[in-house]
Amino acid sequence: MANGRVVVDPVTRIEGHLRIEAEVENKRITKAYSSGTAVRGIELIVRGRDPRDLWAFTQRICGVCTTVHALASVRAVEDALGIQIPHNAHLIRNLMHETILIHDHVVHFYQLHAMDWVDVVDALKADPAKAAEIAQMYSKWPNSTAAYFKDVQDKVKRIVDSGQLGIFATGYWGHPAYALPPEVNLIAVAHYLEALDFQKDVVRIHTIFGGRNPHPNYTVGGVPWPIDPNMDNALNTSRLTEVEKQIDRAYEFVKEVYLPDVLVLSAFYRDWTYGGGLTNYLAYGDLSPVSIYDVKSYRFPRGAVLDLNLNEVHDVDPRAIDQVQEFVDHSWYTYDGKETPGYGLHPWDGQTNLHYTGPTQEYEYLDVQGKYSWVKAPRWKEKHMEVGPLARMMVGYAAKNERIRHAVDDALSRINHLISALNLNKAPVDIRWMHSAIGRTLGRALDASLAVEFAKEDMAALWANIRNGNLATFDSSKWEPNTWPKETKGVGWVEAPRGSLGHWVIIKDQKIEKFQAVVPTTWNASPRDALQNEGAYEASLVGSPLEIPDQPLEIIRIVHSFDPCMACAVHLTDLAENRTIEVFLD
Ligand code: NFE
Ligand code: MG
Numbered sequence: 001m002a003n004g005r006v007v008v009d010p011v012t013r014i015e016g017h018l019r020i021e022a023e024v025e026n027k028r029i030t031k032a033y034s035s036g037t038a039v040r041g042i043e044l045i046v047r048g049r050d051p052r053d054l055w056a057f058t059q060r061i062c063g064v065c066t067t068v069h070a071l072a073s074v075r076a077v078e079d080a081l082g083i084q085i086p087h088n089a090h091l092i093r094n095l096m097h098e099t100i101l102i103h104d105h106v107v108h109f110y111q112l113h114a115m116d117w118v119d120v121v122d123a124l125k126a127d128p129a130k131a132a133e134i135a136q137m138y139s140k141w142p143n144s145t146a147a148y149f150k151d152v153q154d155k156v157k158r159i160v161d162s163g164q165l166g167i168f169a170t171g172y173w174g175h176p177a178y179a180l181p182p183e184v185n186l187i188a189v190a191h192y193l194e195a196l197d198f199q200k201d202v203v204r205i206h207t208i209f210g211g212r213n214p215h216p217n218y219t220v221g222g223v224p225w226p227i228d229p230n231m232d233n234a235l236n237t238s239r240l241t242e243v244e245k246q247i248d249r250a251y252e253f254v255k256e257v258y259l260p261d262v263l264v265l266s267a268f269y270r271d272w273t274y275g276g277g278l279t280n281y282l283a284y285g286d287l288s289p290v291s292i293y294d295v296k297s298y299r300f301p302r303g304a305v306l307d308l309n310l311n312e313v314h315d316v317d318p319r320a321i322d323q324v325q326e327f328v329d330h331s332w333y334t335y336d337g338k339e340t341p342g343y344g345l346h347p348w349d350g351q352t353n354l355h356y357t358g359p360t361q362e363y364e365y366l367d368v369q370g371k372y373s374w375v376k377a378p379r380w381k382e383k384h385m386e387v388g389p390l391a392r393m394m395v396g397y398a399a400k401n402e403r404i405r406h407a408v409d410d411a412l413s414r415i416n417h418l419i420s421a422l423n424l425n426k427a428p429v430d431i432r433w434m435h436s437a438i439g440r441t442l443g444r445a446l447d448a449s450l451a452v453e454f455a456k457e458d459m460a461a462l463w464a465n466i467r468n469g470n471l472a473t474f475d476s477s478k479w480e481p482n483t484w485p486k487e488t489k490g491v492g493w494v495e496a497p498r499g500s501l502g503h504w505v506i507i508k509d510q511k512i513e514k515f516q517a518v519v520p521t522t523w524n525a526s527p528r529d530a531l532q533n534e535g536a537y538e539a540s541l542v543g544s545p546l547e548i549p550d551q552p553l554e555i556i557r558i559v560h561s562f563d564p565c566m567a568c569a570v571h572l573t574d575l576a577e578n579r580t581i582e583v584f585l586d
Contacts, residue, residue: 005365006549009037011559013112015064016566018525020537020555021366024546029555032534032541033368034525036375036570039332043352046515051077051507052479055218058503058517062568066214067100067206068496069517069568072503075292075492077220080507081484086472088465089222090291092209092235094458095243096216097287097494099205101451102250104497105389105444106202106258108563110188110195113441116557117265118188119178120168123156126182135187138418139260143194144187152190172551180268188265191257202250208239222474227466235473240466244459251452254445262445263411266438267418270426275437275558277540279308281391282380282523284318284502286495287454289461299454300392300495301399304380308435310398316380318491318502321346326518327377330370330527332356342530344379347504348489350516368528374570377526377535378518386536387499387523388562390434390443397431403453407446408434437540437561444563447497481510496520498563521569524562537562 003026009019017038023031046057055073062069071093078085085093128149135144159166180188203213209223210216217224228234285302288294295302303313317323325344328335334355335343345351357371366372379385396404408431416428433439465471478484489506499520506514526535534542537559544554 004549006546006552006555007365008552008555011556011564013115013560014564014566015062016564016569018559018564018566019366020541020559021368022541022546022552022555024549027546029541029544029546032538033366033372034375034527034535034537035366035373036525036566038566038570039354039356039374040567040570041352043515043517046512049512050481050510051080051505051512052220054505054512054515055220059215059218061517061519062565063214064565065100065104065496065498065568067096067210067216068494068501069503070216070218071097072492072494072501072517073505074218074220075494076490076503076505077492077507078490079492080488080490080505081220081478083221083475083478084291084293085222085475087290088227088462088470088473091458091462091465092223092473094287094289095247095455095462096206096209098451098455098458099202099250101497102254102448102455103199103202104563105448106195106253107199108444108497109258109262109441110192112563113560114188114192115168115171116553116560117178117269117438118180118185119173119175120156120171120185120189121160121173122178122180122182123153123186123189124160124182126153126186128153128186131183131186134183134264134422137421138264138414139256141256141260143190149186149190152193153186155193156189172548172553175551175553176547177272177545177553177557179272180265184264184268188261191261194257198249198253202246205243205246208235208243219474221476221479222472225473227471227473229466240462247452247455247459251456254448254452259411259445259449262442263414264418266415266429266442267422267424267426269438270415270419270424270429270433272438273433273436274544274554275440275540275561276435277542278384278386278536279306279435280380280383280385281305281394282316282385282387282500283392283395283495284316284493284500285395286493289457299403299450301396301401301404303395303399304385305391305394305398306383308394308432310394310431313395313398318493321348323381324502324518325379325382326350326522327379327529329377329530330368331373331376332358332371333376344382347491347502347516347518348506348514350504350514352516373525373527375522375525375527375535375566377529378523379529379533382529382531384526384529384533384535384539385523387520388440388443389447389497389499390440391499392495393434393443393446403450407450411442411446437558440561484510487513498565498568499523519568521562521565525564525566525569537564
């Protein structure tokens with residue numbers, strides 16, 4: 001097939017139901033369309049309920065970025081009611097937030113995305129001694145010995161020889177777009193297995209602070225647990241020490257395994273610079289050491305970067321009626337029950353009216369001139385934006401945030417060092433190179449690498465408060481509904497693993513009158529808008545090669561670099577068919 005439309009549905013190794021259609025000419029993608037194929041109704045389910053319960057409903061939007069919807073909801077309700085939570089509660093929420101950033105990114109990289117870059121079967125050809133030598137070149141991880149890699153290789157060999165690849169069954173092994181030497185493939189497979197162990201340990205932080213994972217408990221006004229160093233049923237010294245132990249383990253794993261692996265991948269894939277897509281980046285910002293209301297102190301700064309111009313940061317205000325708006329020209333919704341071309345609504349005025357006009361037969365293409373997705377199209381000042389770790393790095397860099405600049409510059413220089421130390425004969429990289437799928441994957445690793453640092457600082461600040469006798473974790477002054485205004489509204493934002501998340505709530509007569517969520521994957525997976533401007537996935541696919549249409553590794557690689565979460569993007573139950581993966585061609 002030289003020309004035609006390639007359909008990938010469903011995309012696997014993601015959360016939820018995503019369909020990609022790509023138009024291909026001479027083995028290049030010329031146009032792409034992203035469609036969320038399942039609808040949800042959380043925005044409607046919460047109407048008329050007690051705002052103090054909002055977090056418990058919205059948290060069920062997703063069990064992957066578990067925690068962040070609860071956090072956005074308690075923040076929105078506290079904003080509406082004028083509640084300032086105690087500093088300890090803020091720090092504990094930060095620690096839970098940092099934990100999800102670390103957990104989600106590690107699972108995304110090893111379990112969901114690495115196999116787009118790493119050829120598992122090719123690892124059988126590796127020389128374990130040479131693998132040890134390469135691994136020790138770029139990391140101090142103590143496991144990196146020849147015997148260890150030999151052991152992992154034997155394991156992979158047993159799996160391959162059995163003819164049942166199990167967890168590795170769905171790869172396009174041997175595809176020409178794989179570019180790593182066998183030894184680096186082996187290192188990555190070894191760390192895939194280690195990451196499985198790591199991810200189950202780090203979520204203990206959620207179980208300690210929130211009683212469970214996924215879906216830890218929250219409360220409006222603070223956090224559910226009291227702090228008392230000596231009490232059994234409290235955040236006592238032994239529980240807090242366990243948290244600290246997990247933070248230390250996360251620090252080592254991210255700094256010595258995850259980040260270095262992404263740096264070495266970056267060196268080998270230096271010239272595979274496809275997948276950049278939109279040049280506009282947005283971050284609401286987050287992770288203040290002080291309070292969510294102290295925007296200037298955010299460790300992930302707030303702002304927008306346009307046209308990849310890293311000399312200017314535009315002010316962003318989630319409350320401004322003319323900034324964040326959702327459009328439904330190409331989405332299966334109406335506003336006011338009719339077609340309203342080019343009509344965007346700020347989430348406080350938002351509507352969720354379902355209006356399906358899509359394919360009714362299995363093999364029909366999307367109607368890309370009309371409506372083709374359950375994902376709405378959020379825009380900032382009518383511009384299409386990418387959100388997520390790469391956006392956080394770009395905005396932080398442009399804002400001249402010292403730590404982000406240092407983290408990015410240090411990573412780029414380590415990649416350049418690897419390029420020369422491994423004699424790869426490639427040009428050095430700079431920040432603009434990060435405008436690519438591999439750069440987005442690096443952005444995510446840097447996000448985690450900063451999150452482990454922030455976690456250490458927030459833990460130290462929590463200990464310091466406790467030493468000073470400050471044990472408060474809950475402000476009860478506005479708990480009773482008779483203390484609330486008759487009508488009020490609020491917004492809560494969070495820099496979630498996949499990007500900027502906002503919850504907007506209107507409270508009237510002590511009940512939720514209206515609620516809207518605009519979620520990271522809603523931004524990135526969005527369809528076109530009234531101006532025919534593409535969403536971030538769509539734009540990122542254009543220009544990419546597609547060597548073997550029925551093995552669309554390049555599409556998967558680029559789309560996975562965003563870490564799609566469709567459950568979040570269209571926030572209900574799965575109405576979709578249970579189709580197995582298929583690629584259908586003209
Ligand atoms: Ni379901 Fe989510 C994150 C949120 S979606 S994973 O991160 O919010 O993009
Ligand atoms: Mg929404």
